[in-house]
Amino acid sequence: MKAVKTSIPGTRQPRRPRLAVAKFASCDGCQLTLLNLEDELLAVGDALEVTYFPEASSRMRGGPYDIALVEGSISMPEHARQLAELRKQARVLITIGACATAGGIQALRNWADLESYKRAVYPTPAYIQSLRTSTPISEHVSVDFELWGCPIDKQQLLRVLTDVLAGVQPFLPAHSVCLDCKRQGHPCVLVAKGLPCLGPVTRTGCGAICPGMGRDCYGCFGPVEGASPGPGIPPNTASLSDHFSSQFHLIPVELVRRFRGINGYLRPFREESHAWESSNKDSDAHR
Amino acid sequence: MMLATTVSSNPFLIYPATIVARRQEAPDIVNLRLVLNDPLVRRRFRFHPGQFNMLSVMGVGEVAISIVSDPDEPEWLDHTIRLVGRVTRVIGRLEKGEVLGIRGPFGQGWPMDAARGYDVLVVTGGLGCAPVMGAIDYMFRRRSEYGTIKILHGVKTPQDLIYRERFDEWRSQPNTEVYLTSDEPGKTWHYHIGVVTELFDRVAVDPDRTVVMMCGPEIMMRVALGKLTHRGLRPDRMYVSLERRMECGIGLCGHCQMGPYFLCHDGPVMRLDRILPWLGKRGI
């Protein structure tokens, strides 16, 4: 990770690193996580100079920025141009949330016909400027670090800011939700309740919130491994969905929906949903 | 192998140590000389050549690094570090006067007792020369107790050669041979060009009175060990220093297993006949 500790030009006096928070196609929830830091918010304000953050302040200044947090997916032609400009201005660019790292829920349109959507929703579709696909930031510019989740976890955000401020490669664990679920002592909803929980193939980071409330994980932090870019092998989604199919009697369309959610466009989840979609079309096909 | 006395009954406790010297050995290799801050801890700290310390950077983490300095001068702890990981990259930025944490020394070092009275063949590749440095210093301090010392060291490119002056110094010692090689040629490189195992053709080795100390990339070691076995060297007289993920250094965290061994406390130096069944196996 590039060091972001800087000094005022011509002096040895350190200046606070400049932070920008930008958004593309998204719901603003991940930016709000920064404001929701509450206990740590003052310390973050001391450590960083918030230079550009439309959600929080109407005082917006230009780059360059030391750290840019980027929310949202690339969904409109102008997004791509704005992002390229932001990348030039940002020393360290960090994507925050499922939209920016995976294309988000709006990436469901990547499977659909945009023109029919436009006609169905808008009285004057010609005014709508939209790309055919919703894509993650990393498909357009180089990304220094990706924060997962819908929304992101505030402790993970704080950890990444802490590391980046110290010039350290951010540290976040990359293992399944199950490991944290068990550490916290939650009973397994898959084994003890028969719920189709995606925890075994989903990246940790949320704090196992859903299983902790007796609900099944729906994969909002993305695949545990094998997302692009990132290390590791794709998670064994095939084994898990076979189990849901044979033991919990989920039908193919339910399995397609299971994986085609917030992170559905990421390859491991995308390919799993494709597999069940084709088995649905070809009903006697045996996977 | 003797056990070094541990400095604490809480093996997770770290002791602050100050960087008293820093040398950039190569663009991605730095050598740090550390001195433990607490005089009492410093006086009690003893290590064997080939042992390692866990170095801590506060707020970043710990990393296992072998001690490369002379075990007869344990007040200075030299560590040669390749700046490739999350922790080591931060270590690489630290300057003289800054403070790190130390836990150690840990692990089994080189067989200095078993090698006594024998010729010693040192075979290293790349940064693998670092863990053997202390063993060579140890032998030169007790020169009469060891036979001929032959040092074979290979690097990828001439720029990767570190400790050049120490190799030069050893070359000038009696009853000592030093051979260097580089995979790639270079303008200032007047040694051999090729892989380290090619150097075996240049050295005479008496299989009945030679102990081998080897450290380098695993693939290099496997080739080298095969050739030496072919020349009649016994697996129970060949020692290799191995590397796996080490988090605790004390055989408790489970990461550094290689077959039935915890490399952090059964190794990192292993006698070949013990580790041979596991060497080169996939997933080990």
Add this chain to the structure above:
Amino acid sequence: MTNAIPQILPKSGFPRLIEALRAHHYRIVGPVVRDGALHWDEIAGVEDLPIGWQDTQQPGQYRLERTETTTWFGIVHGPDSIKRLTFVPREPLLTIERKAKKVTVTPQMPEPTPTALLGVRACDVAGLLVHDRIFLQGRYADPYYQVRRDALLVIAVNCTRAHKTCFCASMGTGPRAQSGYDLALTEFEDEFLVSVGSEKGREIIELLELPSASPAYQRQEQERIDACAASQVRGLQEQHRLPQGLYEVHEHPRWETVAHRCLACANCTMVCPTCFCHTVEDHPDLSHTRNERVRLWDSCFTPQHGMIHGKNFRPTIADRYRMWLTHKLASWIDQFGVSGCVGCGRCLTWCPVGIDLTEELHALMRENVDQATP
């Protein structure tokens, strides 16, 4: 001591045992039902015990139900072994503070809380003894484990009912607690037979002045436990061929077969009473002046477990499953002198897809199988 004649504790007199434990300043932790599973939690009295509850377990499935019985310890076990109390999931190790160039390191030793663990199964007692070997009897003793372990009083419950997933009998660890307990109970309809396993246990039970059990009663106890052992349908019959037998099948195609099912989710290692892998994380504050170093449960199924600067020694699920099974059943014996498996069956039950370790071992070590490299 364990050969002493067991005594009879009527269920109606159980509160006296609880009082005696309190008199010795123990807090009492026992099995409680929460969210559809059994957990270890502090109990105020008998009323907190899962009276009348039973569990059913099979690979990949766990269910609790309330029955007509009045059995107190009718649930064999839940996902948590007792390692949660000694080798805790999150253990702060050190606080490291920095002011200018001065670094202060403070160990965060746990407060010893005398704890009577009520209702520990034989498999879990065996697991505790395995952890003692690892954390206390090796070259380095772990002081954090030591503090928690020393504060523990173990009141075992011998099993009279087994699940399809249980195989303690084949591992020699149960259904009767073998050693390592302070007191051991065997449940009958209206009373418990109490055996003393240690001096600490004797001190407690002496306060109650209980009658001794007749030889007939003791026979009846043994018959119930024997019947439980006989009812177990799984086992590690290949135990005598380990460790070497598993080392020899390193290239067996079965590793790839099981990898098609294994999720590498780490659940088996979390519920295992003996799995001890842990990782250490630094948690700094924003200004990097104060740092907490914590130890967390880790697993050999995570992507980082076998990683060094960019290289992963165990990249595939087959590699990780082989690492786990070979360590658990084979190299553990070389390392610690005992098997890493106590036969509790939790890894079968709590595997989301129900992978059965005994079945995998059978498949790997079946004679006359084609062991060619796939």
